[in-house]
Amino acid sequence: MLRQEGFDLVLLQEVWSERDYSDLKAKLGGCYPFSHYFRSGVIGSGLCVFSRFPILDTLLYQYSLNGYPYMLQHGDWFCGKSVGLVVIKISGIVFNVYVTHLHAEYCREKDAYLPHRLVQAWELAQFIRHTSKAADVVLLGGDLNMHPEDVGIRLLRGWTGLRDAFAEATRFEGCEDGCTLIPNNCFTVKTELLPFPLGIRIDYILYKAVSSFTVKCEELKTTTGTAPGMDIPFSDHEAVMATLHIRRQGQAADGNLGTAEPTLVDVVTEARTEVGVGLRAAQRQRYSTGRMAVLALLLLLLQATLGTLAGLAAGQPFPKLSFSLLAFFAIGILLLATGLHLFHTIEVKMLQGTEEQLRMALRTLQEHPSDG
Amino acid sequence: MLRQEGFDLVLLQEVWSERDYSDLKAKLGGCYPFSHYFRSGVIGSGLCVFSRFPILDTLLYQYSLNGYPYMLQHGDWFCGKSVGLVVIKISGIVFNVYVTHLHAEYCREKDAYLPHRLVQAWELAQFIRHTSKAADVVLLGGDLNMHPEDVGIRLLRGWTGLRDAFAEATRFEGCEDGCTLIPNNCFTVKTELLPFPLGIRIDYILYKAVSSFTVKCEELKTTTGTAPGMDIPFSDHEAVMATLHIRRQGQAADGNLGTAEPTLVDVVTEARTEVGVGLRAAQRQRYSTGRMAVLALLLLLLQATLGTLAGLAAGQPFPKLSFSLLAFFAIGILLLATGLHLFHTIEVKMLQGTEEQLRMALRTLQEHPSDG
Numbered sequence: 001m002l003r004q005e006g007f008d009l010v011l012l013q014e015v016w017s018e019r020d021y022s023d024l025k026a027k028l029g030g031c032y033p034f035s036h037y038f039r040s041g042v043i044g045s046g047l048c049v050f051s052r053f054p055i056l057d058t059l060l061y062q063y064s065l066n067g068y069p070y071m072l073q074h075g076d077w078f079c080g081k082s083v084g085l086v087v088i089k090i091s092g093i094v095f096n097v098y099v100t101h102l103h104a105e106y107c108r109e110k111d112a113y114l115p116h117r118l119v120q121a122w123e124l125a126q127f128i129r130h131t132s133k134a135a136d137v138v139l140l141g142g143d144l145n146m147h148p149e150d151v152g153i154r155l156l157r158g159w160t161g162l163r164d165a166f167a168e169a170t171r172f173e174g175c176e177d178g179c180t181l182i183p184n185n186c187f188t189v190k191t192e193l194l195p196f197p198l199g200i201r202i203d204y205i206l207y208k209a210v211s212s213f214t215v216k217c218e219e220l221k222t223t224t225g226t227a228p229g230m231d232i233p234f235s236d237h238e239a240v241m242a243t244l245h246i247r248r249q250g251q252a253a254d255g256n257l258g259t260a261e262p263t264l265v266d267v268v269t270e271a272r273t274e275v276g277v278g279l280r281a282a283q284r285q286r287y288s289t290g291r292m293a294v295l296a297l298l299l300l301l302l303q304a305t306l307g308t309l310a311g312l313a314a315g316q317p318f319p320k321l322s323f324s325l326l327a328f329f330a331i332g333i334l335l336l337a338t339g340l341h342l343f344h345t346i347e348v349k350m351l352q353g354t355e356e357q358l359r360m361a362l363r364t365l366q367e368h369p370s371d372g
Numbered sequence: 373m374l375r376q377e378g379f380d381l382v383l384l385q386e387v388w389s390e391r392d393y394s395d396l397k398a399k400l401g402g403c404y405p406f407s408h409y410f411r412s413g414v415i416g417s418g419l420c421v422f423s424r425f426p427i428l429d430t431l432l433y434q435y436s437l438n439g440y441p442y443m444l445q446h447g448d449w450f451c452g453k454s455v456g457l458v459v460i461k462i463s464g465i466v467f468n469v470y471v472t473h474l475h476a477e478y479c480r481e482k483d484a485y486l487p488h489r490l491v492q493a494w495e496l497a498q499f500i501r502h503t504s505k506a507a508d509v510v511l512l513g514g515d516l517n518m519h520p521e522d523v524g525i526r527l528l529r530g531w532t533g534l535r536d537a538f539a540e541a542t543r544f545e546g547c548e549d550g551c552t553l554i555p556n557n558c559f560t561v562k563t564e565l566l567p568f569p570l571g572i573r574i575d576y577i578l579y580k581a582v583s584s585f586t587v588k589c590e591e592l593k594t595t596t597g598t599a600p601g602m603d604i605p606f607s608d609h610e611a612v613m614a615t616l617h618i619r620r621q622g623q624a625a626d627g628n629l630g631t632a633e634p635t636l637v638d639v640v641t642e643a644r645t646e647v648g649v650g651l652r653a654a655q656r657q658r659y660s661t662g663r664m665a666v667l668a669l670l671l672l673l674l675q676a677t678l679g680t681l682a683g684l685a686a687g688q689p690f691p692k693l694s695f696s697l698l699a700f701f702a703i704g705i706l707l708l709a710t711g712l713h714l715f716h717t718i719e720v721k722m723l724q725g726t727e728e729q730l731r732m733a734l735r736t737l738q739e740h741p742s743d744g
Contacts (some may be wrong), residue, residue, distance in 0.1 A: 038725070039721040039722065039724055039725035040436065040718075040721065040722070040725070041718060041721070042717050042718055044721065055732075056736070057501075057502070057736075058729060058732070059498050059502050060436075060497070060725070061433065062434070062436060064412065064432075064434060078714075080718070085502065123449065126431050127431070129429075130429070130431050130502075130503040131503055133505045133506030134505030134506065142459040261604045324696070324697065325696060328700045342414045342450075345414050346412075346413060346414055346452070347411065347417065349411040349413070350411065350412070351409055353410070353411035353412070353432070358432065360427075360430070364428070364429075
């Protein structure tokens with residue numbers, strides 16, 4: 001399909017295996033002579049870009065928080081979730097193209113990962129703002145794992161000024177409401193989509209013009225379930241395809257921030273509250289894992305003392321089986337609790353850092369409501 | 373001293389304790405009303421900035437490689453080494469100020485951390501290039517842990533176009549050759565400095581003008597050993613202080629890359645070779661830790677089989693003490709080897725990624741020697 005459609009640019013997520021990327025590269029080389037694979041984490045970032053135009057430069061930013069290593073069943077932590085940037089130039093217009101994949105949402109009612117996803121959304125917004133200042137056009141595509149009304153996407157859009165191709169498109173063709181995770185896809189988990197009979201829209205193409213250009217989304221399309229001539233779909237998510245019309249204009253476009261600052265203040269405040277909730281949870285976990293490590297250490301010391309005393313008394317050089325098992329158990333708990341304590345220490349630091357940055361952003365917005 | 377001298381901007385490294393930062397902030401609040409502490413890693417990034425002028429924005433980029441978690445005696449891994457960016461505006465001139473601290477060099481003859489430090493130098497250069505495009509002036513200050521002639525600093529300077537304040541200064545006052553780690557400082561390790569009787573210069577102030585400005589270093593100073601009126605020095609490193617003269621000029625300054633591209637090609641090639649050496653070492657370690665994990669798993673399976681057979685035969689529900697100790701030993705090795713294998717997998721990925729980016733940079737330099 002990628003070969004048939006002949007896009008200018010293809011942004012893929014969840015290409016975990018580098019061999020898959022190499023296969024794609026070999027098969028797509030004819031239509032997309034330029035490509036880049038972003039490496040990170042144990043498994044990888046899963047991000048790659050195929051382009052008809054030369055890739056001039058790349059940069060990878062790895063999010064500072066990305067779930068928990070012990071949530072093996074979710075596995076996000078091992079993926080090294082990141083945002084990748086490729087710079088391309090088409091007809092003299094500089095495009096900063098960002099591809100990303102944020103932390104998944106496994107339970108919308110009790111979303112333990114919301115603070116992490118918000119930190120990611122904030123870091124994504126900051127990374128785009130700081131790196132796109134010389135670009136003419138900014139494009140962001142990817143699986144943001146956020147519904148259109150979620151605080152994270154409002155923060156990202158408000159803070160960067162990026163516009164949603166789905167909302168702006170002149171023509172639309174595809175799944176109802178632009179949904180990209182739909183129930184009648186054989187790879188989706190049906191129970192998770194029960195509250196959303198049409199599905200949910202969590203994959204986006206966002207854009208903005210930075211300098212004296214305008215961008216308009218002429219057409220937006222999504223794939224709709226099964227691939228033509230096959231009985232399985234292309235992927236568990238529907239692909240999003242946008243046709244963008246870019247025009248040079250005399251006048252400079254809007255500033256970096258969105259236009260409605262009073263709303264942005266509310267969004268940043270809301271995000272800060274959620275990050276604060278996550279911070280307090282992380283502080284509790286840091287405390288309880290630290291306490292567990294101390295208890296395990298005390299148990300070990302107690303055992304060592306008792307063991308030495310018993311050994312001296314009975315002339316027996318080695319404690320009994322149950323005794324040594326208990327010691328190993330204590331060592332195991334000590335190591336585990338110490339590791340978790342270190343992890344939650346990092347988590348606390350990063351959440352504090354983000355909360356402080358959001359506070360700074362709020363101050364900037366309130367002091368300079370017009371220029372941000 | 374910071375209060376007496378009344379600098380415009382102070383960049384500090386190795387402020388590991390947030391309480392130390394808070395103390396500094398309280399004491400320096402009068403002269404430096406604006407400040408930022410960059411949080412990252414278990415211990416922290418150690419980076420902070422104090423400024424006479426408002427800090428408009430900040431961004432932190434954590435290096436993807438930073439030593440080994442099991443090198444506890446070196447400890448760099450736990451620090452979350454990063455580069456911090458603060459944006460300030462003085463008289464309408466936008467300054468992008470970067471503060472960083474790269475991985476230490478513990479043994480110059482056999483520097484196992486050279487590939488990691490090179491990855492950091494490359495990421496630092498890329499981060500500066502991508503984020504400084506709207507700045508008028510770029511400043512970088514910090515402990516780069518590289519001698520002036522090292523490949524990492526040549527790569528950083530060549531790829532960003534940053535100039536060395538020490539080399540450019542009209543006046544210089546301080547330690548001979550601008551050294552910042554000197555033998556007659558009571559905190560330095562004398563044996564490490566034996567080959568360098570004057571000391572070494574590893575702390576830098578680098579700068580460049582991006583848009584239509586020129587920067588000139590009028591004076592560069594270093595502290596020289598003990599603090600006035602005290603018998604201990606301020607720190608184990610000498611502080612570097614620069615007086616910069618910034619002037620608006622009609623004509624735009626040089627492009628992003630340094631002027632001497634043929635040299636830059638050599639530097640990038642040299643860096644790529646060193647990263648390649650690190651990559652092969654990491655691949656060997658990934659292989660050997662993976663093999664160790666498999667062996668430990670086999671030992672465990674063998675024990676489980678033997679244990680079950682023995683238990684069934686003798687009707688004894690529990691294996692003997694030595695048997696269970698061996699099992700715990702095998703579990704310990706399995707966990708450790710798996711952890712190390714995952715770590716070296718990440719290391720291989722990041723070194724591969726950097727090597728590929730350097731290859732791309734070389735191609736760009738060779739194809740477009742003039743505009744890079």
